[in-house]
Amino acid sequence: MSATVPLHRVNVLTGIKSARQIEDPAEYGRLIKKAKRPLLVLGPLLIEWSLNGKPLLEYALEIAMGTNIPIPICATAHVKGRMSELGVKPASEYDVVEIINALKDPDWMGVKKEGNHDLVIFFGIRSDLGEQGLSVLKHFAPHLKTMTLCRFYFPNADYSLPNIRKDEQWKEFLETLIADLKGKE
Amino acid sequence: MAELKEIKRKLEEVERLIRAEIPWEPVGPTPMPEVPALRNWDMRLLKTYKPFYAPFCDLCCLCTYGKCDLTEGRRGACGIDIKAQQARLVLLACLIGCSCHTAHGAHILEYLIEKHGPDKKIDMGRMIEVEAPNIRTVLGLKPETLSDLKIAIEYVYKEITHLLDSIHTGQEGSYLDFESKALHISMLDHVGMEAADIAQIVGFGYPTSVAETPMVDMGWATVDKTKPMILVVGHNPATSAEIIDYLRANDLYDKVEVGGICCTALETTRYSDRAKVIGPLSRQLFFLRTGIADVIMTDEQCIRADMPIEASKTGAVLIATLDKAMYGLPDATEMATEEIIKQAVEEKKHFAILDPGKAAEVAVKVAMKIAPKRKKEWISEEEAKELAGRCTDCGMCERVCPNLFSIGDGITEIAKNNNFDLIREQFRRCIGCGKCEEECPREVPIFKIMQQAASKEHWKIRAGRGPIMDTEIRNVGAPITLGTIPGVVAFVGCSNYPDIEDIAEMVEEFAKRKYIVVLSGCAAMVAGMKNDADGKNVYEKYPPDFDAGGVVNVGSCVSNAHITGAAIKVVNIFAKLPLRGNYEVVADHTLNRLGACGVAWGAMSQKAASIGTGCNRLGIPVILGPHSAKYRRLYLSRKEEDDWRVMDARTKKIVDTGEPSPEHLVYVCETKEKAMVTIPKLCIRKNDTPQGRAIKLNHYISLYKKYMGGGLPEDLHLFVRRDADIPIVYKKEVRVYLKEIDWKPKEPVGLPTIIGTYPTKVSVDSVIQ
Numbered sequence: 001m002s003a004t005v006p007l008h009r010v011n012v013l014t015g016i017k018s019a020r021q022i023e024d025p026a027e028y029g030r031l032i033k034k035a036k037r038p039l040l041v042l043g044p045l046l047i048e049w050s051l052n053g054k055p056l057l058e059y060a061l062e063i064a065m066g067t068n069i070p071i072p073i074c075a076t077a078h079v080k081g082r083m084s085e086l087g088v089k090p091a092s093e094y095d096v097v098e099i100i101n102a103l104k105d106p107d108w109m110g111v112k113k114e115g116n117h118d119l120v121i122f123f124g125i126r127s128d129l130g131e132q133g134l135s136v137l138k139h140f141a142p143h144l145k146t147m148t149l150c151r152f153y154f155p156n157a158d159y160s161l162p163n164i165r166k167d168e169q170w171k172e173f174l175e176t177l178i179a180d181l182k183g184k185e
Numbered sequence: 186m187a188e189l190k191e192i193k194r195k196l197e198e199v200e201r202l203i204r205a206e207i208p209w210e211p212v213g214p215t216p217m218p219e220v221p222a223l224r225n226w227d228m229r230l231l232k233t234y235k236p237f238y239a240p241f242c243d244l245c246c247l248c249t250y251g252k253c254d255l256t257e258g259r260r261g262a263c264g265i266d267i268k269a270q271q272a273r274l275v276l277l278a279c280l281i282g283c284s285c286h287t288a289h290g291a292h293i294l295e296y297l298i299e300k301h302g303p304d305k306k307i308d309m310g311r312m313i314e315v316e317a318p319n320i321r322t323v324l325g326l327k328p329e330t331l332s333d334l335k336i337a338i339e340y341v342y343k344e345i346t347h348l349l350d351s352i353h354t355g356q357e358g359s360y361l362d363f364e365s366k367a368l369h370i371s372m373l374d375h376v377g378m379e380a381a382d383i384a385q386i387v388g389f390g391y392p393t394s395v396a397e398t399p400m401v402d403m404g405w406a407t408v409d410k411t412k413p414m415i416l417v418v419g420h421n422p423a424t425s426a427e428i429i430d431y432l433r434a435n436d437l438y439d440k441v442e443v444g445g446i447c448c449t450a451l452e453t454t455r456y457s458d459r460a461k462v463i464g465p466l467s468r469q470l471f472f473l474r475t476g477i478a479d480v481i482m483t484d485e486q487c488i489r490a491d492m493p494i495e496a497s498k499t500g501a502v503l504i505a506t507l508d509k510a511m512y513g514l515p516d517a518t519e520m521a522t523e524e525i526i527k528q529a530v531e532e533k534k535h536f537a538i539l540d541p542g543k544a545a546e547v548a549v550k551v552a553m554k555i556a557p558k559r560k561k562e563w564i565s566e567e568e569a570k571e572l573a574g575r576c577t578d579c580g581m582c583e584r585v586c587p588n589l590f591s592i593g594d595g596i597t598e599i600a601k602n603n604n605f606d607l608i609r610e611q612f613r614r615c616i617g618c619g620k621c622e623e624e625c626p627r628e629v630p631i632f633k634i635m636q637q638a639a640s641k642e643h644w645k646i647r648a649g650r651g652p653i654m655d656t657e658i659r660n661v662g663a664p665i666t667l668g669t670i671p672g673v674v675a676f677v678g679c680s681n682y683p684d685i686e687d688i689a690e691m692v693e694e695f696a697k698r699k700y701i702v703v704l705s706g707c708a709a710m711v712a713g714m715k716n717d718a719d720g721k722n723v724y725e726k727y728p729p730d731f732d733a734g735g736v737v738n739v740g741s742c743v744s745n746a747h748i749t750g751a752a753i754k755v756v757n758i759f760a761k762l763p764l765r766g767n768y769e770v771v772a773d774h775t776l777n778r779l780g781a782c783g784v785a786w787g788a789m790s791q792k793a794a795s796i797g798t799g800c801n802r803l804g805i806p807v808i809l810g811p812h813s814a815k816y817r818r819l820y821l822s823r824k825e826e827d828d829w830r831v832m833d834a835r836t837k838k839i840v841d842t843g844e845p846s847p848e849h850l851v852y853v854c855e856t857k858e859k860a861m862v863t864i865p866k867l868c869i870r871k872n873d874t875p876q877g878r879a880i881k882l883n884h885y886i887s888l889y890k891k892y893m894g895g896g897l898p899e900d901l902h903l904f905v906r907r908d909a910d911i912p913i914v915y916k917k918e919v920r921v922y923l924k925e926i927d928w929k930p931k932e933p934v935g936l937p938t939i940i941g942t943y944p945t946k947v948s949v950d951s952v953i954q
Contacts, residue, residue: 007583007584008583008584008586008589009584009585010587010589010815013243014241014242014243014244015240015242015243015244015254015256016243016244016254016256017243017256017257043855044855044856044858076855076859077854077855077856077858077859078856078858078859078892078893078894080893080894080896081892081893081894081895082894083894084894084895084896085894092899093893093899095853095854095855095859095863096853096855097237097814097819097821097852097853098821100237101237101821101823102823105823125855126589126811126855127589128587128589128811128812128814128815129811129812129814129853129855132239132241132814132815133239133814135239135240135241136237136238136239136240138256139238139240139243139256139267140238142257165580
């Protein structure tokens with residue numbers, strides 16, 4: 001079996017430990033619901049991207065709000081401003097290297113001061129920077145798991161979507177995940 | 186006993202080389218330092234600014250024990266772990282960077298000494314007495330002639346060898362010591378760059394002791410395509426200066442176009458204001474493929490490795506002028522000039538010619554002979570549309586794009602809708618690597634189609650002016666140190682930008698806010714590649730002075746030494762601290778009292794790694810663009826938790842300021858918007874007066890509101906010491922916020938220093954004027 005090649009070749013894995021590729025939103029849902037202290041890290045591509053006219057940021061917020069206890073959000077770059085326009089205040093505001101620097105410390109108390117997070121979900125960060133950040137956590141944060149929601153395969157994550165070429169397929173994944181998180185809590 | 190003898194011998198040798206007996210300043214504690222001399226300084230920096238490693242690879246593949254897997258705490262067969270392996274590769278990158286600049290310096294020095302003799306005096310003009318701040322500080326030498334610069338170069342060569350040795354399998358094993366070595370060699374990079382540029386200024390008669398250098402033409406549209414065109418690419422100006430001389434001497438100056446890509450362009454325009462800057466490195470391949478150049482001359486660094494292939498594609502003749510990149514070409518240095526010309530013209534043969542004078546003559550004669558036969562028209566919209574029709578939008582181009590966008594979408598828009606808007610926008614983001622075209626299964630000539638997307642605008646750029654004048658430092662030293670000039674922001678480095686217009690927008694923002702903006706290299710070019718509604722760019726709108734609101738182009742890559750040099754001169758001329766062999770004191774002053782910040786937004790090369798790391802050892806923080814996470818290492822603090830204690834040099838008491846200033850030493854920003862907010866924050870220093878701090882916080886808050894969507898920065902309270910620090914405009918809002926979080930005022934530190942907070946030979950008193 002050949003390894004999955006990430007969409008952007010600059011992110012080709014040069015190592016032996018790579019992400020589990022998951023295509024079933026129910027499995028993603030189970031992993032998210034199982035987490036005790038998840039964190040959703042939202043990047044600036046969510047402001048640029050949309051699916052059928054619906055901004056990706058709205059999908060991200062629905063994921064965050066979908067669980068019984070909302071998943072705290074860390075807004076990177078200038079995401080906070082757009083979130084405020086949508087009436088949502090992030091639990092914290094760090095740039096991506098800052099939040100990763102904090103996450104790799106097992107003693108960090110997390111964005112809610114309740115202890116470090118056990119599952120960190122990245123969404124909307126440019127794939128080269130995201131992949132490097134995931135590499136930091138892969139190597140230096142064995143105390144947590146990482147997951148990505150972008151339509152690309154991220155080898156350095158623990159759980160990643162495959163490369164998804166069609167908008168409809170990605171949309172369906174996200175909508176099913178949101179429904180799953182809302183319905184089966 | 187033998188060891189003591191060796192130490193004494195080394196000391197005597199250093200004293201001899203720096204002419205210690207000449208008492209221009211007392212010799213400080215670390216003249217011509219070797220690695221251990223400043224190690225404690227490094228360790229103190231690294232205690233607060235801890236290395237943050239983002240491994241680019243899980244493995245080590247450097248020796249035949251490997252490949253070794255370094256994941257999950259594993260060590261390699263030699264015992265190395267993943268952190269040390271990353272630090273080892275960072276050191277290697279910094280060594281490559283330093284060796285490029287220093288070898289450039291050595292070559293140019295040899296060339297100029299042959300031209301002018303070893304005793305040619307270093308005269309930087311009447312406004313510059315501190316001629317070589319980096320060399321004075323690091324070596325303890327005050328260079329007086331070209332041959333004195335050789336002492337600096339040879340010292341750096343020795344250290345490069347020593348440190349390269351430490352990378353060998355089974356040597357250094359500590360990531361912190363690898364980092365200390367990277368900081369050491371990067372400090373020396375600034376010595377190498379300074380020696381190179383002083384030699385160039387003296388030897389070529391470049392502008393010096395002047396702010397208002399000529400405005401020169403920039404952009405491919407400035408090239409008169411009816412004339413023969415010589416393109417110079419790289420960093421070393423020896424051959425391009427000879428071309429100018431040849432054209433002048435033979436009355437051909439009006440008949441041949443000379444334009445440059447990357448730093449050779451900047452160097453050539455320092456020599457002749459009639460030469461043209463074609464553009465930054467990211468436009469190299471694009472311009473090569475336009476076929477406008479008749480002769481392409483490469484020297485060194487950042488030149489494409491496939492240059493002979495690219496030259497042949499358009500029928501241009503390539504001349505490689507330095508032994509660092511000879512491309513397997515025949516060495517024609519000893520061949521008869523007329524024979525080289527004959528073969529170049531008739532057979533389109535490429536050559537290496539290592540004699541700059543001969544290479545120049547050949548280039549001019551060949552260009553004049555082949556130019557009339559060349560087709561030099563850019564393709565039409567109709568042709569572009571036809572070529573674009575081949576694209577099936579398969580997406581392969583996106584997969585290989587280092588800037589992660591789909592040029593296929595832009596091509597498809599042309600083919601289907603005759604719409605060039607998307608590809609125009611993509612051209613701004615294109616870094617010019619050509620991987621898309623290489624990957625395309627339909628062989629769509631993407632770069633050719635881009636000719637229709639490329640702006641035909643042309644701009645002016647102010648020629649590089651070299652060092653900042655002592656008189657300017659005298660004027661701005663106090664306001665920078667007190668904070669009333671909110672900061673010095675240096676935009677440097679390569680052109681691996683998320684968007685080429687980012688730099689111009691950042692320069693505009695900070696010049697408008699009365700920061701001092703300094704530029705070099707490709708960043709200096711792209712800063713000028715955006716006109717406002719009145720058709721003016723930042724060089725035309727802002728004064729060229731090293732003063733509040735000035736926009737200063739110092740020149741090429743090696744001119745970066747003048748930026749660190751300016752910081753050092755503030756310490757010497759304003760704070761009146763001696764430089765000679767006194768690096769720790771100088772760096773401590775910069776770290777704690779001088780509001781300066783570097784921005785290498787498109788950093789790509791190993792040279793950018795060493796330039797930035799050299800700034801870090803001097804206490805200057807650097808912001809990098811998002812691609813630069815691939816450098817593998819940042820120096821980050823955790824602002825709420827790290828050690829922000831300093832010594833108050835006046836009271837000799839340790840004070841816990843709790844103030845993260847500067848917060849990081851190397852930091853990657855995800856977006857331009859984030860960089861806009863991070864720059865003012867990294868210019869905050871503990872030494873700021875209340876007035877200065879209020880000015881800095883005013884910019885921090887207003888930029889935060891502008892780019893981050895309103896509100897106040899979450900960490901604002903960490904930078905407010907007393908009510909007087911709060912900017913008047915935001916007084917009410919900030920007071921409410923501070924009350925909400927139960928903020929308590931704290932006394933500013935009289936004279937902040939970290940000397941005295943770690944083991945060092947330097948006394949706390951030595952930081953006092």
